[in-house]
Amino acid sequence: MLTIENLHAKVDGKHILNGIDLDVKAGEVHAIMGPNGSGKSTLSSVIGGNEDYLITKGTMLFDGIDLSELDAESRAHLGVFLSFQYPVEIPGVTVTNFIKTAINATRKAKGLEDTSSSELLKKIREKSKLLNIESKFLSRSLNEGFSGGEKKRNEIFQMLMLEPKLAILDETDSGLDIDALKIVANGVNKFRTKKNAVVLITHYQRLLDYIVPDFVHVLFEGIIVKSGTKELAHDLEDKGYDWVKDLI
């Protein structure tokens, strides 16, 4: 589904990614771990199409389509979803209206009619129940005054509503207490099918107790220095990131 080869990228003239190789197939969950400043968030921004980042070398194909040629909204229309570490607050636009706008924008790009209100409502009920989201929450302004946990839950809610093919979850576990973490993980697990894929970007191993990855990659100084299965995450937890430095 997503094939990244020798990807180099920079921001503000600084080289952050220095040759990433990653192959994500449908049905898989990949975890990308690494110390602060290793390039984890840059990788998600580059896949998502943030124009502040410049790809200097390498390729990034999504179902055979070169993502680097597309703007962020077109990538979303293809089915790429990014869950943000710091979602943006939009006063005056409710969660429901925002999701409706996003869903209809994608439908429009595909030449489809707007979704009907009753269909949307049904889906909202179903998905919000999965995440223990109260209906009051849905009529609040998007992310405005949300707690850290509410923001993350709202990101996962949007993912469930938009049903992307590839979901990249950037530090979705940060700032969550254990109960909230379980709810968010449950949402992600319910989302998984044989046709979609998830890339988890995380600093800590604890999220992986609840969302079990097929592959774990360790990112360091803009390169994947080690890949393995879920046991690798445990090794990292035990030995710390200093151990990674010795691998190079």
Place this chain on the structure above:
Amino acid sequence: MELKEKLLSSYIAFEERIDLSDSIHKTRTDALKIFEKNGFPSRKDESWKYTSLSSILQEDYALFPNSETTIELRQVKKYFLYDTDTYKVIFIDGVYSPFLSDTTHNGLDVCLMSSALTKPKFRSLIKSYFNKSIPKEDSLSALNTSYALEGVFIYIPKNIIAEKPIEIIHFASGNEKSLWLQPRNLIVVDKGAQVQIIERHQSLKEHPVVTNSVTEVYSHENSKVDWYKLQNDLVSASLIDNTYIVQQKNSEVSLHTFSLGGKLVRNNLNYFQKGENVCSILKGVTILRGKEHVDHSTLVHHEQPYCESHQDYKGVFSEKSIGVFNGKILVDKNAQKTNAFQQNNNILLDDKSTVNTKPQLEIFADDVKCSHGCTVGQLDNKALFYLRSRGIPIKEAKGLLTYAFANNVLESVKLPSLKKRINNQIANKLGVSLGFEL
């Protein structure tokens, strides 16, 4: 002939049309002398540094419409708050339209200035209030006063709460090649009374129109006034709005100005706090493109202690549009414990648009809280990326963020149907379909 000359020499023609014995005629002729002496303001005047009237003074305007124009309701229905029951005072080319209006003398007076000037019942109100709030040397207001005849007269008696909002609409039909309008409004809200007013100026065809409007509002003890100015006119229409608000003890007057269109708009909004515990609220959203120019010049004069004023103006500018905000807060020595707040935030959507923002605080009391802040910035790229990553195209994403930026001003609109209307107008102005009813 220069416009100033024309306005002076046409005065005889004006006098032939009116009743010279009415009680304000001396005030008119005195005002004409002030205009004759001062003329139109130029950029040499400190308060007109960023706004030049020269582009609208070249035309040979008709000062009196040649013929009466009738308009079918269906032609203009969209400009009314048709889903809310309102009193309506409607003018076409400066002439009252009884057919489109819905006035009253039942418990409160919502009628015409021309009739208030002649009816004995209103004589003492006119004598007490007409032109009493206006600084003598203000040339544009003096020009309006000299030709004062038609406009809206509203009197809300003691403890009366006007059940219905009042809509004031000035249509320009386009039947005159070009037109100079000078409506004159007087609103007296007696002790404990309340009223909501919506005012707009609307051209129906693209032709040069300048409206030099003067409104005096007297808000007595414990009264409450909500005023909404909708400025979304065609690019051929200009407006100079001179509004003077005099507040007595414990009164609250809030005024929203939504400036979404027009060639040149100048809002001279003046508040005078004459009693204690007064609250003055001034809010505005300005969204411009093309060559539109909107200037908000506000004055809040704190003359008494324990009063508040809140100013919050948001501006969004694109293409070659120009915005000006000049906010003056004057706190007299006597006005201790004043709480004056002023904020002006602006977004420039591209590099050709301009905004000039200038807070001006003159504080002579020593125990006051005054804060002011102005910002000029751009839309946040991170926020844009967030919306685009959800599949929302860049144009709509910018529209949503702009809407969010102006939202806190919109939120304070108290009439739901009006709020919805303004939301839709803003979406239109931003050129986006937001995909939902805001």
